[in-house]
Amino acid sequence: xxxxxxxxxxxxxxxxxxxxxxxxxxxxxxxxxxxxxxxxxxxxxxxxxxxxxxxxxxxxxxxxxxxxxxxxxxxxxxxxxxxxxxxxxxxxxxxxxxxxxxxxxxxxxxxxxxxxxxxxxxxxxxxxxxxxxxxxxxxxxxxxxxxxxxxxxxxxxxxxxxxxxxxxxxxxxxxxxxxxxxxxxxxxxxxxxxxxxxxxxxxxxxxxxxxxxxxxxxxxxxxxxxxxxxxxxxxxxxxxxxxxxxxxxxxxxxxxxxxxxxxx
Amino acid sequence: xxxxxxxxxxxxxxxxxxxxxxxxxxxxxxxxxxxxxxxxxxxxxxxxxxxxxxxxxxxxxxxxxxxxxxxxxxxxxxxxxxxxxxxxxxxxxxxxxxxxxxxxxxxxxxxxxxxxxxxxxxxxxxxxxxxxxxxxxxxxxxxxxxxxxxxxxxxxxxxxxxxxxxxxxxxxxxxxxxxxxxxxxxxxxxxxxxxxxxxxxxxxxxxxxxxxxxxxxxxx
Ligand SMILES: Nc1ncnc2c1ncn2[C@@H]1O[C@H](COP(=O)(O)OP(=O)(O)OP(=O)(O)O)[C@@H](O)[C@H]1O
Ligand SMILES: [Mg+2]
Numbered sequence: 001x002x003x004x005x006x007x008x009x010x011x012x013x014x015x016x017x018x019x020x021x022x023x024x025x026x027x028x029x030x031x032x033x034x035x036x037x038x039x040x041x042x043x044x045x046x047x048x049x050x051x052x053x054x055x056x057x058x059x060x061x062x063x064x065x066x067x068x069x070x071x072x073x074x075x076x077x078x079x080x081x082x083x084x085x086x087x088x089x090x091x092x093x094x095x096x097x098x099x100x101x102x103x104x105x106x107x108x109x110x111x112x113x114x115x116x117x118x119x120x121x122x123x124x125x126x127x128x129x130x131x132x133x134x135x136x137x138x139x140x141x142x143x144x145x146x147x148x149x150x151x152x153x154x155x156x157x158x159x160x161x162x163x164x165x166x167x168x169x170x171x172x173x174x175x176x177x178x179x180x181x182x183x184x185x186x187x188x189x190x191x192x193x194x195x196x197x198x199x200x201x202x203x204x205x206x207x208x209x210x211x212x213x214x215x216x217x218x219x220x221x222x223x224x225x226x227x228x229x230x231x232x233x234x235x236x237x238x239x240x241x242x243x244x245x246x247x248x249x250x251x252x253x254x255x256x257x258x259x260x261x262x263x264x
Numbered sequence: 265x266x267x268x269x270x271x272x273x274x275x276x277x278x279x280x281x282x283x284x285x286x287x288x289x290x291x292x293x294x295x296x297x298x299x300x301x302x303x304x305x306x307x308x309x310x311x312x313x314x315x316x317x318x319x320x321x322x323x324x325x326x327x328x329x330x331x332x333x334x335x336x337x338x339x340x341x342x343x344x345x346x347x348x349x350x351x352x353x354x355x356x357x358x359x360x361x362x363x364x365x366x367x368x369x370x371x372x373x374x375x376x377x378x379x380x381x382x383x384x385x386x387x388x389x390x391x392x393x394x395x396x397x398x399x400x401x402x403x404x405x406x407x408x409x410x411x412x413x414x415x416x417x418x419x420x421x422x423x424x425x426x427x428x429x430x431x432x433x434x435x436x437x438x439x440x441x442x443x444x445x446x447x448x449x450x451x452x453x454x455x456x457x458x459x460x461x462x463x464x465x466x467x468x469x470x471x472x473x474x475x476x477x478x479x480x481x482x483x484x
Contacts (some may be wrong), residue, residue, distance in 0.1 A: 093389055101387040107380035111402050124398060163379035173388060194421050 009072030011036040011177055011209040016066035016232035019052055026052050029066070034211065036071075036176070039203050041212045041241075043219040044230035045256060050213040051104075051188065053230070054179045057211070058101045059092055070095050071176065097125070100175035104182040106166040108154040114141060114161075115150040117169045123175065140168040142200050163195050167202075177209040178202070185215055199223060217260060221245060229253045271450040276299035278454045281437030286462075288355055288433060289420045295359025296419070297412070304374065305396070307367065322364040323364050330361045331425055338429040352428040362419050369411045409477045413470040417463060432484030434458060 009092040012034040027049045034040050042050045055061045056068065059075060068075040075095050076085040084246050087095075108117050119137030122128040128136065141147050144164035154162055163183055170178060184195050196219050203210055214220050220227055220241060226243040227253075229237045237250045248254045306318035326332065334357045338350065348356075376402050385399045429437035438451035 058383075058387050060386060091390075095387045096386070099387075103380060103384065103387075105380060107378075107384035108382070109381065109399060109403075120398065121390065124394035125389040125391070169388070 001057060009036075010034055010069075011038070011071060012211075013072075014053075014056075014066065016061045016093060017053070017056065017068065018065035019049075019056065019061060019063050026233055027056075027063070030233070030235055032228070032235065033055075034209060036209055037206060039210045039212070039227050040226045040228065041214055041224040042228050042230055043214065043217070043220055043256070044236075046231040049233045050230055051181050054101065054181050054211060054213060055116070057177070057179055057229040058099055059096055070098055087129050090254075097173060098168035098176045099179065100173050100177070101179040102166045102170050102181065102183050104185060106154075106162045108162055108165055108169070110154050113151050113153055114157065114165045117154070117165055118172050121169065121173050136172060137168075140171050141165070144168045145194075160194055164198055167198055171202075175208070177211070179180050180210065180212045180214075185218065196222070215260065217245060217257070229256065231256070266449060267447075270445070270447065271454065274451055276442060277437055277452060278434060278451065278458065281432060281434035281455075282458045282462075284431065285420070285423045285433040285458075287375060288358070288423050288426060288431065289353060289416070291355045292358035292362065292423075293416050293419055295355060296362035296366050296415075299360060299363035299369055303363055303367035304370035307371070308374070312367060322367060325361055325364045330357070330422065331428060333357050333361060336426060350430045351426075354429055354464070355470050357421060357428070358422065366412065366415055369408050369415065370404065372411075374400060375410035376455040377403045404412045406477050410470055413466070413473050417466045417470065420462065420466065421459065 003135060012032065012035045013101050014030055014032040017032075018025065018028050019028040030049075030053060032053075042053065052061060056063050057070070062076060067077075071094065074084065074087070075092070076087050078087050078091055107118065112120060113136045118140050119130075119133040122133035122136050123130060126133075138147065139149060141150055142199055144167055146164055146168070147162060149157060149161060149165075150162075154165070156163065167183070180199065183199070196216075199210075199212070199219075200223060202208065210223070212220070212223060226238060227241050228235050229244065229248070229250070231252050237244065237248060237253045244253065245257065248257060303318050303322055306314045307322070309315045309318075334354065337353045337357045341348065341353065381399055381403065382395075385395045390399065423433055424435040426433050427439070430436070434455050438448075438455045441451045442448035
């Protein structure tokens with residue numbers, strides 16, 4: 001939000017990010033720079049820390065070490081007066097608004113209709129009137145192809161429909177950065193196509209920075225400018241999808257790709 | 265010896281007591297629902313200044329008999345210059361006591377809301393007020409409604425304790441009639457009948473609630 005910031009600040013900068021759960025180090029020093037507007041995917045074995053990385057960016061987890069900057073602003077501290085102070089709750093709220101997340105299991109609000117889910121944040125976090133929020137909600141549902149399901153409760157929606165409502169709900173905050181955690185893995189194979197299409201359309205619009213965790217290599221290839229391979233809490237290798245998938249330079253990346261590609 | 269004419273003649277007076285009983289039950293329950301929610305929220309607050317006193321008060325209230333609490337409020341508050349009608353004190357005392365149990369029921373309901381719901385709300389940057397009133401409580405409360413209903417019945421059955429602080433509920437009315445006519449059989453039978461009928465009706469109500477919302481006795 002600071003007008004004085006040069007436009008060259010990356011959307012995300014993580015340096016030396018560490019995170020442990022109950023004594024187990026899940027992230028062991030992750031460095032990551034994502035320029036604004038870039039589409040990035042993360043691949044890697046189960047337990048390598050992909051979700052944790054996204055959850056840290058969503059501020060659902062606080063790193064034990066290292067620094068996160070979003071849009072050039074430190075997330076957990078505030079610069080000023082020559083030093084750094086711990087961030088206030090208000091500061092965290094402001095950061096949070098720049099970031100949206102779509103969860104693997106969607107986490108739709110079960111007691112609200114599709115429209116209720118999508119217009120909830122505009123009403124409650126952005127302070128729009130009910131009419132304006134629902135207006136925005138309807139436009140977004142329309143955009144993900146669910147205009148006719150506005151009044152349906154999540155229990156009555158298919159997996160693919162829930163997923164698109166979840167995408168619309170995150171978009172309703174108009175975030176600069178969107179995080180997608182394996183948004184296709186809970187779907188039946190025949191539904192993956194439509195979900196992927198929604199994401200690809202979003203990506204084509206270009207403006208938003210998108211970070212996508214996926215197990216589907218063809219999806220990663222289709223959406224990403226850049227692929228990061230994570231293993232054991234570290235980014236092992238990064239590069240264009242073409243390079244990573246065709247000629248990975250690290251043995252571990254090769255092994256992982258062989259295993260998932262053989263699996264399919 | 266049972267006398268029907270005596271029985272019929274005292275029913276209106278007992279019925280008046282019954283009305284007081286129901287009135288006290290419902291108001292105490294409302295007090296318990298509100299204070300119970302405050303306790304439940306305060307206890308899970310990350311601020312020790314909130315959670316510690318809430319824990320201390322609930323432990324204290326649960327650790328002492330309701331009758332003692334009623335006596336304490338009735339005889340000690342006036343010494344502190346606080347004068348309230350006996351019924352008001354009774355309603356508050358019963359409500360406070362039951363609030364500690366109801367706080368536990370709320371807790372079970374809140375804990376049963378999946379973590380993903382909290383995270384989704386956080387990702388949408390919902391502030392605490394909306395987080396609680398629009399996301400968490402609307403999901404936490406329906407499953408606990410049958411358990412709350414059972415507490416309401418339990419509370420109802422404890423209202424005779426209010427007689428101890430001179431509230432003219434059913435039991436006190438019956439005792440006064442008995443004292444006056446030297447016959448306790450009919451008045452106390454009438455009291456029993458009223459309680460029985462009310463319990464049967466409210467049990468049927470709870471069964472209906474359980475069918476509607478599913479039973480979560482197991483969660484408590
Ligand atoms: N809140 C938590 N408490 C304890 N352990 C956790 C927590 N969150 C994650 N972990 C552990 O951290 C490790 C990394 O988890 P993470 O979810 O980031 O992996 P992932 O790469 O997303 O795996 P997957 O592909 O299976 O989703 C796992 O071993 C997981 O069990
Ligand atoms: Mg994961």
